[in-house]
Amino acid sequence: MTPRWVIWLAGILLAAVIAAALYFPSLRHQVDKVAQLTEKTAEQARRELIPPAPVRTGGPMVNAKLYWGTRAQDGTLRAVIVDLPLSDDPALRAKQVLNTLLAGPVDPEARTLPPDAALLAFYILPDGTGIADFSEALGTSIPSGIQSEQTAVESITRTLDANVPQVQRLKILIHGQEVDSLAGHLDLTQTFQVNGSGLAAQPAPSGTSIITRPIQKAYEKMKAATKR
């Protein structure tokens, strides 16, 4: 190889290094931009999957009747009156009461639904059938058994019956799908009667309306989500 070719080769290599030095920062900027976009899309998907329960903030509080269990965990349900700013829209109202039911009572032993379960969606069909779509945790985290599964479903149907008269019957889906049973026992292929499933209301221990700490937290979350 003659010295002239060496000079040419060195020149080409130098030009390539300079071009790369100029191009790489721009490439990195583009990669960062795409990564940010992907992150936003994932967050967007999550928000679409679990929409925040809308709350009519500032509206008058309504005496909502929620059915939780008892410390004895013997399948009996007890009505608790809770002040909630319930929406006039039946589907939103159903979401509000069910999210409050999921948030749980003061006494965690009286809980009827697993704390990690979430209500993904709630719709009401024209014939009065309410469709409640829960996350998989409803089936996987609930204590297994006929009694506990029946108590869970009854706490939902009785709470709907007491607060959302438009819902006549209930169909439970898990992550958008019909499943055979809740946790190996209760049949989820059928609908559950809602209308007329209510118990006689029993007042809260103090005789006045109460808002529990978990419920208060749920409100704050819902309000924050609505503001966003």
Place this chain on the structure above:
Amino acid sequence: MVVLDPAHGGTDLGARGTEGIRESDVVLLFAAQVKKSLEFQGFQVIQTRDANDNPSFDDRSARVNAQRGAVFITLHVASTGLAGTARVYVMPEIPPTEHRNGLIPWDKAQAPFVGLSKKLGDLVQAELAKRFKGSPTTALVAPVRQLRTTAAPAIAVEISSVSVADRAELDRMVPGIADAIARGVSEFKLSYVVPTIASPGGGTQP
């Protein structure tokens, strides 16, 4: 004939207690003792599973639906409830379905048997209430998935619970549960007439 169904099994452990008690194990023990008591009363008994496997709901139903004049008992141990009590569950009324070609739809197989199941359930529950204080006196109603596809008088017996501190508490219930079920089924047998299903020609099919 009696078809006994120890629920769950295989990878499905059923209810699990904090002390490591597993429903799928306990029900096998209960089934073995119930089988002995029923055989002592003169019944032929088959089980939907004898080992740690997990037939599907439909496979279990198929075992009893292939028999004529059988009764079906599925055994469970709950996660909740007052320890030392036992409950019997039966299906709620299923809306009547037209029996085309004299066949019962599989997913509503229990429909013609709901009344008989209630009778069987009440008899077994009454026997359980005598032995286990705090148990209900009549059968409870719940849409139990396993019962829906069963074309026979069918009940679910659930015992409380896997949450006991000592497995021995459950083991002590075994003879009483077995005896109560055997006596309840024996009493039921005296009045059990297999229902007839209307056929397309207007006749009836046993």
